Amino acid sequence: MANIAALDSCSSIKLRDLTSTLSFMPEHVPDKVDRAIVATLQQDGRMANVDLADAVALSPSACLRRVKALEASGIIAGYRADVSRIKAGLGLTVFIGLKIEGHSKQTSDRIEQALTAIPAVVACYVVSGSDDFLVEAVVPDLAGYEQLLIGQILTIPSIVEARSTFAIRTVLSRGPLPLNHWK
DSSP, X not given: OTTOOOOOTTTOOOXXXXXXXXXXXXXXXXXXXXXXXXXXXXXXXXXXXXXXXXXXXXXXXXXXXXXXXXXXXXXXXXXXXXXXXXTTTOOEEEEEEEEESSOOHHHHHHHHHHHHTSTTEEEEEEOOSSOSEEEEEEESSHHHHHXXXXXXXXXXXXXXXXXXXXXXXXXXXXXXXOOTTOO
């Protein structure tokens, strides 16, 4: 880089032009080392980089570069605390299948925005089959569920039917993703 001559103003490249030129670069393709990093972080997301590097047999600097690349690519989407629903006073998990009328992108976008704005909704999926959306929600009790369903979900325009299934006992509500398909 020291041998690069200064460019005159006519031949200089603006940074925003360079960014659009670099968009041809391939996305991050995970390998077995990335799999080891992600698998380890799924077990302990607070692990220090030095300990992570030791666990996956990399130098700390190489490990940190890989973690940053995994974060930049979106493979590692974030870090958060895993909170016990029961200990947090949210003892009732309910899955709500929703049917809508007037299927359109605009209707779907409006419903998605409304559902994701409800704090009790912890997951929301657009699904095929008899329902259009499947919502997972957590509430303290049946009274909280009634308030959620009648006071919030059924007030969203275009929702015409809701069917609920209550979790009796949670066997597994989260877990590490299987990464065996990464070569």
